[in-house]
Amino acid sequence: MPELPEVETVKNGLNKIIKNKKIMDVKVHKKQLRNKIPTTFKKNLLNSKIIEVRRRAKYLVFDLSQGKLINHLGMTGNWKLKDSSYKKEKHDHVELVLSNKKRLIYNDPRRFGVMLYSKNEETYFAGKKHGAEPLSREYSFKYLKNKLINKIAPIKAVLMDQAVVLGIGNIYVAETLYKCGVSPLRPANQVTDEELKLIVKHSKQVLKQAIKSGGSTIKDFKKAGGESGYFQTKLQVYGREGELCRKCHIPVENIKLSGRSSFWCPSCQK
Numbered sequence: 001m002p003e004l005p006e007v008e009t010v011k012n013g014l015n016k017i018i019k020n021k022k023i024m025d026v027k028v029h030k031k032q033l034r035n036k037i038p039t040t041f042k043k044n045l046l047n048s049k050i051i052e053v054r055r056r057a058k059y060l061v062f063d064l065s066q067g068k069l070i071n072h073l074g075m076t077g078n079w080k081l082k083d084s085s086y087k088k089e090k091h092d093h094v095e096l097v098l099s100n101k102k103r104l105i106y107n108d109p110r111r112f113g114v115m116l117y118s119k120n121e122e123t124y125f126a127g128k129k130h131g132a133e134p135l136s137r138e139y140s141f142k143y144l145k146n147k148l149i150n151k152i153a154p155i156k157a158v159l160m161d162q163a164v165v166l167g168i169g170n171i172y173v174a175e176t177l178y179k180c181g182v183s184p185l186r187p188a189n190q191v192t193d194e195e196l197k198l199i200v201k202h203s204k205q206v207l208k209q210a211i212k213s214g215g216s217t218i219k220d221f222k223k224a225g226g227e228s229g230y231f232q233t234k235l236q237v238y239g240r241e242g243e244l245c246r247k248c249h250i251p252v253e254n255i256k257l258s259g260r261s262s263f264w265c266p267s268c269q270k
């Protein structure tokens, strides 16, 4: 699943290639994604200029000359750019024909992605209980402490809760907790103030580092769709089940928490 750094990389990639391009035609090959793309979608997008693409949580918001195109990559969504000789490939669901004749294609095998037009994005986001953006100043020790009071759920589950903090994601939560020496299983309200400060600091750092190593080339932008992306080589604990902990050399374990893999070192993380 694309996590925040991957979405950021896709955003950067898109901005390099589609800024200030006009949408000349819209072809919807498959209407049913997570939402059903309405028949008005084409009419709303047609002749709009793409001013810029922004990331909002794990959503991509395309600022158009008229309104917004809102997209969430879901589990397997990705964008690709093709020239005018483009032939539809498997799982290509939406095709935007741009003023430079290029085709911007949304591909999504599992179709959990969101694709919609909104005059005003606030109407769409208003109904969503969103916590702080991890890279914002709002996401601080004080903020997290407040959110965690009385929460007895495991700290990992709480950090994955979008109403607490947005889109750190499974990989980067694992990396953060490892760096802080905090077990993913620890009840959230039993994490000390010192540890909370570390969690805030390291989650920001881990995400920034991932975004940095994601770069902004088209190559990276194309492979930004999977959990096993470019950041994998730098991962300290995620995906390393059975391999030796880099700090204490006992095997890394993987337990299921709310259905998600949770990699951790039982000796380094208390």
Ligand SMILES: [Zn+2]
Pocket (backbone or CB within 6 Å): 245, 246, 247, 248, 249, 250, 265, 266, 267, 268, 269
């Ligand atoms: Zn260890």
